[in-house]
Amino acid sequence: MSGCSASGIIDTSVQGVLLRDVTPLSLGVEVNQEVFSVVILQNTPIPTSKARPYYTTYDNQSAIKIKVYQGERSRSTDNHLLGKFGIYGIPPTPKGVSKVMVCFEIDANGFLTVSASITSTGKMEKLIISSENGRLSKEEIEKMVNDAEKYKLEDLEFKKKVDAYNELEDCICNMKKKIKEQNVRKRVHHEILQVMKSVIEETSNWLKNNQAASFTELQLQKAHLEKVCKPLF
Numbered sequence: 001m002s003g004c005s006a007s008g009i010i011d012t013s014v015q016g017v018l019l020r021d022v023t024p025l026s027l028g029v030e031v032n033q034e035v036f037s038v039v040i041l042q043n044t045p046i047p048t049s050k051a052r053p054y055y056t057t058y059d060n061q062s063a064i065k066i067k068v069y070q071g072e073r074s075r076s077t078d079n080h081l082l083g084k085f086g087i088y089g090i091p092p093t094p095k096g097v098s099k100v101m102v103c104f105e106i107d108a109n110g111f112l113t114v115s116a117s118i119t120s121t122g123k124m125e126k127l128i129i130s131s132e133n134g135r136l137s138k139e140e141i142e143k144m145v146n147d148a149e150k151y152k153l154e155d156l157e158f159k160k161k162v163d164a165y166n167e168l169e170d171c172i173c174n175m176k177k178k179i180k181e182q183n184v185r186k187r188v189h190h191e192i193l194q195v196m197k198s199v200i201e202e203t204s205n206w207l208k209n210n211q212a213a214s215f216t217e218l219q220l221q222k223a224h225l226e227k228v229c230k231p232l233f
Contacts, residue, residue, distance in 0.1 A: 021046055023070075024141045027104055027112070030067040030076035032057050033162045039104045042072060042145075046110075051103040053119075060092040064100055068114050068127065072148035074155035080136070080144070085127040087116045095173060157215075164218040168207060171222050175200050178232045188231050199228045 022045055028038040031054065040050050054064070065086045071079025090098050099119040106112050115126040136144075148155070178184060179196060188196075203225050210217070 023048075023106070024136070025070040025080070025144060026072055027068070027070050027082075029054075029102060029114075030069060033165060034076045035159070035162055036069055036071065036074060036076040036079055039102065040106070046106045047108045049103065049105040051101055054100050054102055055096045056090065056093065056098045056100075057095060059095050061095070061098065062090050062092065063088040064090065064116070066102065066114070066116055066127075068112075068129070071144050073144075073151065074159045078147075078151075078155075082112070082129050083114075083127050085114075085116075085125060087118065087123070087125045089121065089123055090118055091120055161215045161218070164215050164222070165207075165213075168203070168218050168222045168225075171225055172200060172204050172207065175225065175229050175232065176204075178229070184232055192231055196229050196232065199225060 022043045023040055024042065026036075026038045026042045027040040028036055031037045037052070037054075039052050040048060044050075056064070063086055065084065067076065067084040068082045069076050069079040070082055073079050087100060090100070101117050101119060103115045103117075104112065105115075110131040112129040112131075113126060114129070115124055117124040175196070179193065179200070185193065203221055206221060207213075213221075
């Protein structure tokens, strides 16, 4: 993914968290590649409480920064930032193993509490956001909703590219794990293994140096990697 101390809660006044008895815009957090991950959908009746699990995105990740947004766009930065905090002390584990539960709770008074807890240790951090000092105007909310429709195709392309990026990243990770398995090293010739290791490393470096690569480029890299590493399966 890619949470404020339980003993030091932040109270940030923001605009437009609530409108009457429903959420005027979706609420969620930023995850890998600036994707907006929705936790509470637009027009959800309040009070309400929703939770979603999130996982570490690289090996031995010890902290997660949590940025809270509201809006309807696929890219987090195209939405309205409400606040941010961090959760620290995640035990060292391989990518995707450690889980952090993120909970959004809106009470009848319009206060939004966002909490993050490390599942394996129980450690929790939270952020409290109030709407007392002003809200997004009706016009501003309508503009955000209209922009989501206006840029719908652009958002779909963004999500499509992010999915391709994540798929290639996961493919690289899986190949690195597979090539280390004992049975693979026994049945695949040493020279072939060396070629595969080289291609895995080249693809990994390419991805690091080409963050803005197109959907097609990402797909081609994944197809090439899978073809070279086919003897692993």
